[in-house]
Structure formats: C-alpha cells, structure tokens
Amino acid sequence: MARTESNMLPLGTTAPDFYLLDTLDNTKKSLQDLRGINGTLVFFICNHCPFVIHINSELAQLAKDYISKGINCIAISSNDIVNYPQDRPELMKQNAIDNDFIFPYLYDETQNVAKAYDAACTPDFFLFNNQLKLVYTGQLDDSRPGNNIPVTGKDIRTALNALVKNETISTNQKPSMGCGIKWK
Structure with a gap:
C-alpha cells in the first residue's frame, strides 16, 4: 500500500x-446543485x-449525521479506470449501495x-463553508489500516461541528493519507 499525503489546498480557497x-442515478450534477446550506464536504475516494x-462506514455515518445540519457530502472518484477497472462507474454505484x-x-x-x-490521495477531504470557502483540509482521524486505532472521524467531526456552530476552525490541520490518485 503506497502512502501519499494530501497537498493541503490553502484555506480560504473557493x-x-x-x-x-453521479454514478447512482446516471445524471450529471454540479457543485451548485449539490452544495449544502451551511457547508459542503467534498472528498476524493x-x-x-x-x-x-x-473508513467507508464512517463516511456513510458522517453524511447521516451532518446532512440534517445543512452540510452536504459529495464523493468523487478520479482514478484511471483503464488501469484500475475496479473503479469503473458501474462498480462505484454498487460500492455506494453496498x-x-x-x-x-x-x-x-x-x-x-x-x-x-x-487532490493527491484517497481519501482526500475538503470542507467548505456556506460561501464555498475552504475551512478544513485534512485527515478524517488518526486511524489507518493495520494501526489498531479505531475509526472515529474525530478530526473532520471537530471541524464539522465548529462549522455548524459558526465557531472558529483550527488552522492546525493534519494532512490526510492514503493511496495516490491513479493518474492517466
């Protein structure tokens, strides 16, 4: 498993x-169609x-916990499907259902x-406020495959909770880590 860190897009970026x-309903959607009232969490997986x-189960739970709070979640896969056919759109749909x-x-x-x-890795997280300005780009939490730390979503949940409460989000953000995006 190759470990790649996120690039940490500058905070405040639009x-x-x-x-x-959208592989679930086979329609095209824009950020404007999908953005949340209070914020938008975009993640590359x-x-x-x-x-x-x-972390798939935590990603599913995040959406269930925060959509009702006006934070919409959007997952994007950018991998090369020629060399990585397991990431094809029809399999993305099945993965989302599963x-x-x-x-x-x-x-x-x-x-x-x-x-x-x-974006550099999967997963790579980008949390935007209601004006679509970047307020958090970092890891979900400290858990990684095999490190025996439970998946809690602690880091991203701290940022999400602060955004919902209109509190300051710490700029001390730890990069996400995962597999590098499979570029063409």
Whole structure:
C-alpha cells in the first residue's frame, strides 16, 4: 500500500466548480446543485483503496449525521479506470449501495476536478463553508489500516461541528493519507 499525503489546498480557497456524472442515478450534477446550506464536504475516494475501504462506514455515518445540519457530502472518484477497472462507474454505484452512501458518488473521467482541488490521495477531504470557502483540509482521524486505532472521524467531526456552530476552525490541520490518485 503506497502512502501519499494530501497537498493541503490553502484555506480560504473557493471550491472549484464541476459538472460530473453521479454514478447512482446516471445524471450529471454540479457543485451548485449539490452544495449544502451551511457547508459542503467534498472528498476524493475510490473503490479499491485499502485506506478508503477502512473508513467507508464512517463516511456513510458522517453524511447521516451532518446532512440534517445543512452540510452536504459529495464523493468523487478520479482514478484511471483503464488501469484500475475496479473503479469503473458501474462498480462505484454498487460500492455506494453496498456501503449505504446517501451522498452522490461522482466520476471525474477527465481528472480535471481532482487537479482543480489539488487532490493527491484517497481519501482526500475538503470542507467548505456556506460561501464555498475552504475551512478544513485534512485527515478524517488518526486511524489507518493495520494501526489498531479505531475509526472515529474525530478530526473532520471537530471541524464539522465548529462549522455548524459558526465557531472558529483550527488552522492546525493534519494532512490526510492514503493511496495516490491513479493518474492517466
């Protein structure tokens, strides 16, 4: 398992827009269509990465816990499906169903969206406020496959809770770590 850290897009960056295929309903959706009233959590994931598989249940729970608080979640896969066919859109849909994802799982075929977000790994997290300004880019928590630390979502939940309460989010943010995005 190759370990790649996130690039840490500068805080305050405006969320790059996109228009991508939602693999769940086979329609194209934009950031404007999917953004939350109070904030938007965009995360880059894929089907096969052990780091993502390790946290899938927490990703599903995050959405269930925060959508009702006005924070929408959006998952994007940007991997090269020629060399990584397990990340094909039809398998993304099945993965979303199997993991009870209640958020859109978008396919970034050109990889332009991953480049616009400066995404580097799966998972890679970007939390934007209601004005689509980046307020958090960091890890879910300290858990990694095999390190015996439970998956809690502590770091991202701290940022989400602060955003919901309109409190200051610490700028001391630890990079996410996972498999590198599979570039074409």
